[in-house]
Amino acid sequence: MSKPSRFKLSLLASAALAFSISSTTANASVLLSGWEGSTESRYGNLAMNSNDDGSSGPIVFNTFEALGFDNGVNFFGTSYDRFFINNNGNITFNGPVGTFTPDAFPNNEQPMIAPFWGDVDTRCGDCGGVFIGSPNEDTLVVTWNDVGYYDQNSNPTNTFQLVLIDREDTGAGNFDVEFRYEDIGWTSGEASSGVPAQAGYDAGDGENFFTVPGSQTAAIADIDESNSNTGTPGIWKFAIRDGVLPGENPENPILPIVNPETPTDYEFEFSIDDPDELVFIDPDVAVGYDYIVNSGPNIASVLLPEGYDDNLFDLFLWDDGLMDWLDTGTDIAGGVEYDFTSPVDRFRIMGIDVSNMLEPTPDAFVTGLTFDGSGVINMNQNAVTVFVPDPTQVPAPSTLFLMLGALFSTFLLRKRK
Numbered sequence: 452m453s454k455p456s457r458f459k460l461s462l463l464a465s466a467a468l469a470f471s472i473s474s475t476t477a478n479a480s481v482l483l484s485g486w487e488g489s490t491e492s493r494y495g496n497l498a499m500n501s502n503d504d505g506s507s508g509p510i511v512f513n514t515f516e517a518l519g520f521d522n523g524v525n526f527f528g529t530s531y532d533r534f535f536i537n538n539n540g541n542i543t544f545n546g547p548v549g550t551f552t553p554d555a556f557p558n559n560e561q562p563m564i565a566p567f568w569g570d571v572d573t574r575c576g577d578c579g580g581v582f583i584g585s586p587n588e589d590t591l592v593v594t595w596n597d598v599g600y601y602d603q604n605s606n607p608t609n610t611f612q613l614v615l616i617d618r619e620d621t622g623a624g625n626f627d628v629e630f631r632y633e634d635i636g637w638t639s640g641e642a643s644s645g646v647p648a649q650a651g652y653d654a655g656d657g658e659n660f661f662t663v664p665g666s667q668t669a670a671i672a673d674i675d676e677s678n679s680n681t682g683t684p685g686i687w688k689f690a691i692r693d694g695v696l697p698g699e700n701p702e703n704p705i706l707p708i709v710n711p712e713t714p715t716d717y718e719f720e721f722s723i724d725d726p727d728e729l730v731f732i733d734p735d736v737a738v739g740y741d742y743i744v745n746s747g748p749n750i751a752s753v754l755l756p757e758g759y760d761d762n763l764f765d766l767f768l769w770d771d772g773l774m775d776w777l778d779t780g781t782d783i784a785g786g787v788e789y790d791f792t793s794p795v796d797r798f799r800i801m802g803i804d805v806s807n808m809l810e811p812t813p814d815a816f817v818t819g820l821t822f823d824g825s826g827v828i829n830m831n832q833n834a835v836t837v838f839v840p841d842p843t844q845v846p847a848p849s850t851l852f853l854m855l856g857a858l859f860s861t862f863l864l865r866k867r868k
Contacts, residue, residue, distance in 0.1 A: 481631045481632065481633060481683065481685040481686050482494075482594070482610070482612055482631055482633050483586060483590075483592050483612065483614060483631070486584070486587075488584075489584050490584075492580075492582050492596070494582035494584055494592065494594040494596055495582045495584020495585070495594070496582060496583060497580055497582055498580075498581045498582055498583040499538065499580075499581055501574050501578070501580065502573060502574065503538070503551075503571075503572045503573075503574055503602075503603075504538060504539060504549040504550075504551050504570075505537075505538045505549065506535050506536060506537045506538065506547030506548065506549065507535055507536040507537075507583075508535070509534070509535060510535070510536065510583070511532055511533045512524070512532055512534075512591075513532070515585065515591070516584075516585045517585065517588050518588055518591055518617075519589055519617045519619070520615075520617045520619075520626075521619065522619060522623040522624045524615070524624055524626045524691070525623070525624025525625065525626075525691070525693065525694040526544065526562055526654065526691065526694060527562070527654035527656065527659045527691075527694050527695065528694040528695075529544075529562070529654075529694070530624055531562070535547045535548070536581060536583065536593055537549070538571050538572075538573065538581060539551050539568060539570060539571045540566060540567040540568045540569050540571055540595060540611070540648065541563050541564060541565035541566070541567075541568045541613075542563070542564050542613060543561045543562065543563045544561070544562045544563075545561055545562060545655070546561070548560075548561055548563070551569075551570040551601065551640060551642065551643060552570065552640075552643040552644070552646050553565070553568040553569065553646065553648060553649035553666075553667065554649075555662075555667060556649065556651055556652075556653040556660040556661075556662050557653050557654070557655075557656070557657050557658060557659070558653060558655065558657070559655060559656065559657045560655060561653075561655045562653065562654050562655040562656075563652065563653050563655065564613060564615075564652045565649060565651060565652065565653075566612065566613045566631075566632075566650055567595070567609065567611050567632075567635070567648050567650055567671075567674075568648055568649045568650070569600065569609075569637075569638065569639060569640065569647070569648030570600055570601040570640025570641075570642060570643050571595060571600065571601075571640075572599050572600055572601040572602065572603055572604065572640065573599065574599075575599045575603040575604060575605040576605065577599075577605035577606075577608075578597060578598055578603075578605045578608065579596040579597030579598055579610070580596060580598070581593070581595050581596075581598065582594045588617075589616055589617040590614065590615070590616050590617070591614070591615040591616075592612055592613070592614050593612065593613045593614075594610075594611075594612045595609060595611050595612070596610050597609075597610055598610070599637075600637045600639070600640045600641070601640030601641050601642055601643075602640070602641050602642070604637070604641070607634075607636025607637055608634075608636055608637070609634065609635050609636055609637060610632075610633040611630070611631060611632045611633065611635070611675075612629075612630070612631040612633075613628070613629070613630065613631075614627075614628070614629035614630075615627070615628060615629075616628075616629070618690070618692075621692060622692065622693060625690075625692050625693065626691055627688060627689065627690050627691070628688070628689040628690075628691065629686065629687065629688050629689075630650060630663070630686070630687040630688075631685060631686050632674050632675035632685045632686075633675065633685070634675055635671070635673075635674055635675045637672075638669065638671050638672050646667060647666075647667050647668060647669060647672070648666070648671050649662065649663075649666040649671075650662070650663035650665075650666050650671065650674065650687075651663050651666060652689070659695075661689065663687060665677070726748060726821060726822045726824050727751075727821055736805055736807075736809055736810065736811075736836060736837055737803055737809045737810070737811040737815065737816065737834040737835065737836055738801060738803045738804075738809075738835055738836065738837055739764075739765075739799060739800055739801035739802065739803060739834075740799070740800055740816060740818070740832055740833065740834055740835060741797065741799045741831070741832070741833040741835065742798055742800075742830065742831070742832055743796070743797040743830060743831045743833065744796040744828065744830045745829045745831065746827075746828075746829045747822070747826050747827055747828035747829060747830070748794075748822040748823050748824035748825065748828065749794035749795055749796045749822065749823050749824075750791065750794060750795050750796070750798065750820055751790065751791060751794045751821045751822055751823045752788050752789060752790045752791060752820070752821045753783065753788070753789050753791075753798070753800075753818060753819065754786070754787070754789070754818065754819030754820075755785045755786070755789075755800065755818060755819075756785055756786070756816060756817055756818070757786035758785065759785060759802075759803055759807060759809075760802070760803070760804050760807070762785045762786070763782040763783070763784055763785075763802060764782065764783045764784075764785065764800040764801065764802040764803075765778060765782060765783075765801045765802045766778075766779045766781040766782070766783050766789075766798060766799075766800060767779065767798065767799035767800070767801065768795060768797075768798055768799075769795075769797050769798070769799075776799050783800065788819070788821075794823040799835070801835065803816075805837060811834035811836060816832075816834075818832065
């Protein structure tokens, strides 16, 4: 849709305000700011003058200030030594992009990293601007500070950041991406027909992409306050290794969406293109894990990590009649892919000794899964945990079995209530 004339805008204004404005509470602690040389703005230098749908010129990684990135970035198999900052909440690699209404990922047009792709307008008198800075040689920060929305609206505004971190220590061109949201007050400009903003990244090849849950829906308004994949509301983090998506190898698993109210329950949402390709995910002390598909294709096989005790895990499947987990009597070996007799929508593994002191953090128990079809998966990996009051007094292995048996029975009794 092209941006309407001023006359048409006057007809759309009341409706646009209804769908574009949300009420949020500032999340002021998540932004990177105030580093030495960050100028009066606290975010670096102005990346571009006030504009609507404009872009910066090309910014070369290893010539910007004292920034490293000697090998640029390897983004899905293509190395880029420069990028463009677009006013509308994203950066691109092949050239500037002025599109103000976000397209759903994936698309075949431009490799893009978008913390908040929407119709940003910085021409309003009370609006802030777009800044670029480098706190250190490994970190690049782009900040959209108090930016308004089309057409020159400054009430409310949005403040968010894109952070790129050079991880050449793990391989040439490797990098981390962070999205940081301080305050999101609007989701759409007046010329976008009510389409809310999109967050995520896209290789531009029609295949490799990630969309932050809630994108292009009203839920994107809460991205500064809602659950994230780091456990800290307002901060999302992604690791790009060897130019591939998180989840394609156990060294770089898909990180879950963590709910602070249930910190050992991990929710995942991702897309499956090849059902037979392993996808690696990971989430007191864990003694087992439940894997539950909430929506999407069922689980066809599992590859559990190696290195725990006798390297064998007990497999439990859900019994709908009893509404409880049943021990199948099957042992799954770590490091060996196990194919289910028929695809399942949930299973449990037990057998992680307390002596391992496995803390159920988002990268503690990396698991590979395949599925029986393609599509978008929403699933949980929930830790079965026990409380160890004194880690220095973990029982000897001979008594662990009795302790685990009692704890597991307690867990099952709780499930029956």
